Amino acid sequence: MKINRSWIIPLVLALVLVGITAYWGYDQYREKEQLQIYMGNTFQQSFLELVERIEEMEVLMGKSLVSTSPRKNIVLLTDIWSHANTAQAELNKLPLAAQTVYDVSKFLSQSGDFAHSLARQNADGKVLTAEERQTLSELRQHAIRISELLQEVENEVLAGRVDWVNMVKSTRRALREEQARDKPDINLDDLSDDLTKVPTLIYDGPFSDHINERQPQGLKGEEVSRETARERVRDFIDGADGNKFSVSEGTTVNGRIGAYNFQVETGNGVYSVDISKKGGSLVSLLNNREVYSAKISMEDAVKKAQEYLADIDYTDMEPTFSEVKDNIAYISFAYQQDDIIFYPDIINVQIAMDNGQVLAVEAQNYLMSHKEREINEAELSEEEARELASSTLEEIESVRLAVIPTSSLREVFTYEVRGKVGEEIYIIYINAETGNEEEILKVILSETGTFAL
Amino acid sequence: MKRRSPYYIVAGIALLLIVLALALNEPEAKTVAQPTLYWGSRGSSVTLLQRKLAAWGYYDGRIDGIYGSDTYRAVLDFQRKNRLRVDGIVGRETWAALGYQWAGGGRNVVRAATTSGSTRSNDVEMLARLVHAEARAEPYEGQVAVAAVVLNRVKSPSFPNSISGVIYQPLAFESVANGQFNLPPTEENYRAARSAINGWDPTHGALYFWNPSKPVSRWIWSRRIVRRIGEHVFGI
Numbered sequence: 001m002k003i004n005r006s007w008i009i010p011l012v013l014a015l016v017l018v019g020i021t022a023y024w025g026y027d028q029y030r031e032k033e034q035l036q037i038y039m040g041n042t043f044q045q046s047f048l049e050l051v052e053r054i055e056e057m058e059v060l061m062g063k064s065l066v067s068t069s070p071r072k073n074i075v076l077l078t079d080i081w082s083h084a085n086t087a088q089a090e091l092n093k094l095p096l097a098a099q100t101v102y103d104v105s106k107f108l109s110q111s112g113d114f115a116h117s118l119a120r121q122n123a124d125g126k127v128l129t130a131e132e133r134q135t136l137s138e139l140r141q142h143a144i145r146i147s148e149l150l151q152e153v154e155n156e157v158l159a160g161r162v163d164w165v166n167m168v169k170s171t172r173r174a175l176r177e178e179q180a181r182d183k184p185d186i187n188l189d190d191l192s193d194d195l196t197k198v199p200t201l202i203y204d205g206p207f208s209d210h211i212n213e214r215q216p217q218g219l220k221g222e223e224v225s226r227e228t229a230r231e232r233v234r235d236f237i238d239g240a241d242g243n244k245f246s247v248s249e250g251t252t253v254n255g256r257i258g259a260y261n262f263q264v265e266t267g268n269g270v271y272s273v274d275i276s277k278k279g280g281s282l283v284s285l286l287n288n289r290e291v292y293s294a295k296i297s298m299e300d301a302v303k304k305a306q307e308y309l310a311d312i313d314y315t316d317m318e319p320t321f322s323e324v325k326d327n328i329a330y331i332s333f334a335y336q337q338d339d340i341i342f343y344p345d346i347i348n349v350q351i352a353m354d355n356g357q358v359l360a361v362e363a364q365n366y367l368m369s370h371k372e373r374e375i376n377e378a379e380l381s382e383e384e385a386r387e388l389a390s391s392t393l394e395e396i397e398s399v400r401l402a403v404i405p406t407s408s409l410r411e412v413f414t415y416e417v418r419g420k421v422g423e424e425i426y427i428i429y430i431n432a433e434t435g436n437e438e439e440i441l442k443v444i445l446s447e448t449g450t451f452a453l
Numbered sequence: 454m455k456r457r458s459p460y461y462i463v464a465g466i467a468l469l470l471i472v473l474a475l476a477l478n479e480p481e482a483k484t485v486a487q488p489t490l491y492w493g494s495r496g497s498s499v500t501l502l503q504r505k506l507a508a509w510g511y512y513d514g515r516i517d518g519i520y521g522s523d524t525y526r527a528v529l530d531f532q533r534k535n536r537l538r539v540d541g542i543v544g545r546e547t548w549a550a551l552g553y554q555w556a557g558g559g560r561n562v563v564r565a566a567t568t569s570g571s572t573r574s575n576d577v578e579m580l581a582r583l584v585h586a587e588a589r590a591e592p593y594e595g596q597v598a599v600a601a602v603v604l605n606r607v608k609s610p611s612f613p614n615s616i617s618g619v620i621y622q623p624l625a626f627e628s629v630a631n632g633q634f635n636l637p638p639t640e641e642n643y644r645a646a647r648s649a650i651n652g653w654d655p656t657h658g659a660l661y662f663w664n665p666s667k668p669v670s671r672w673i674w675s676r677r678i679v680r681r682i683g684e685h686v687f688g689i
Contacts (some may be wrong), residue, residue, distance in 0.1 A: 253655020
């Protein structure tokens with residue numbers, strides 16, 4: 001009897017395929033599992049690093065408080081800064097919602113930054129004041145508290161009760177859903193409550209609380225109504241041809257500089273224009289029309305921008321920097337008075353290189369910082385500044401007086417010395433009162449940009 | 454044997470499923486900005502070029518990542534058909550016609566620190582990608598605003614202190630978590646990123662933006678709202 005064996009081949013084939021599929025599925029599962037372990041380890045490492053760095057900070061703060069030598073203290077304070085920076089960076093790598101880490105993150109940035117400012121102060125030969133020591137001591141108490149809370153979490157983590165990968169999912173859900181999370185995996189809320197009691201920190205550094213609390217100083221004149229501002233829009237629009245011009249009713253902008261926003265449709269693109277409530281000055285202007293191949297030169301563009309600024313009452317603005325990208329000139333202006341250039345008072349302008357139209361203006365920096373200033377005669381003569389800089393610069397190209405903003409937006413009166421070392425161009429800012437070196441810039445030129453400093 | 458064995462069908466379906474699964478599993482070519490290519494160029498960008506030209510019927514040679522005579526002819530053909538300059542050089546226009554962003558020739562100027570920010574070109578690239586991923590359907594101003602929020606966060610003590618730190622902060626941006634961030638930005642996105650880096654900030658210092666028509670955590674509404682641009686609300 002002949003047996004029909006035709007089913008054998010398909011059966012074997014099917015079994016092989018099932019086998020392959022099963023193997024493939026298992027392989028995928030393994031791969032996923034390994035990636036999850038890898039992810040979990042990365043998070044875990046960040047967390048452990050964070051705990052360690054905060055402990056270090058706390059110990060160093062203690063040492064700094066008992067240190068009697070400013071020289072030793074510089075090292076201690078710089079170490080605090082370094083540990084705080086790392087702790088902050090590691091904290092922000094954890095899969096936690098922004099609102100959870102917000103306060104701790106701020107605490108770490110500020111205490112590091114504060115310690116750094118104290119170190120700079122020590123370097124200038126000034127010892128810590130009683131008040132500064134008090135602040136440092138308070139910050140230390142907070143660091144101890146955070147450290148304790150984190151150690152509790154660390155025990156959970158080391159006991160394997162924290163699943164980092166799952167936390168990604170649950171935090172993500174919490175961010176999307178309306179209701180708050182029932183049971184957070186890591187409870188940093190206690191920390192946040194504790195940190196609301198951290199004193200406001202005002203010191204000479206970029207994260208000092210005074211930076212956020214700044215008020216605009218450059219606004220002049222009376223409060224204007226939305227209608228008045230709306231009527232003024234046309235003055236700020238360059239090259240609005242007659243055939244099309246319509247201005248929106250306007251909305252309110254609730255920022256540091258109270259303003260109205262108008263959308264303006266013209267034959268030359270749509271503008272968004274912000275006009276300040278106080279004084280009705282131009283805060284910013286933005287147009288994104290397509291720009292075609294360049295027909296005007298950079299000199300023309302700079303001249304055009306300068307005239308435009310003078311027309312809208314931003315007078316005495318000197319070009320300091322320019323760059324062309326995709327047929328748009330980006331030009332930076334700074335306020336100049338009595339041959340002194342004021343770098344805090346900056347206005348940026350974009351010019352379309354196809355027809356010279358002013359495409360965009362940003363005057364927020366200027367409006368925040370511009371004010372009547374009393375500048376004393378420089379203690380240092382230009383010759384002295386030149387001589388100080390010439391010890392390192394091989395060839396000095398120019399020297400002029402400039403007021404520059406520090407990282408904490410303090411204004412410093414300096415000599416700006418521009419010179420060369422080999423092919424490299426540097427700008428050194430020398431304090432016009434003390435002769436100290438305040439800032440060093442390296443200038444890099446490329447085909448797309450030139451400095452007009 | 455007339456009747457087709459059902460096993461063949463089962464086997465066929467299984468095979469199809471496997472092929473499909475493997476195809477889906479194949480990692481997608483990263484769509485980053487592409488460099489200028491010409492005769493003699495090698496590498497993954499050339500592979501991408503060849504694959505694209507092959508898919509559109511211009512190229513039937515080997516996809517080997519080497520720009521040789523076959524690739525050259527295919528590029529000339531492609532440029533002729535698309536009314537581009539016929540020079541065999543794959544630069545900005547040709548990449549654009551192929552649907553990719555050109556990486557550009559020179560590097561940007563690194564500006565002096567007296568003016569705010571820096572224009573390191575990878576900063577522009579990262580911001581432009583985030584703008585594309587988070588706000589490509591938004592008006593230009595809304596795009597500048599998203600880039601400005603990133604820069605405002607860099608300056609804030611409560612957020613990471615670098616652009617990459619802010620962008621890659623876990624769960625900070627949905628588009629980074631789901632990979633949209635890796636898509637190539639458009640010219641407009643680059644322009645928006647460049648404006649933000651040069652100091653434009655339509656949000657007047659905002660640290661958050663959200664789309665009110667989508668579910669968001671209640672906490673976010675406790676922020677002070679500066680303004681609304683397009684679909685996004687910006688708050689401090």
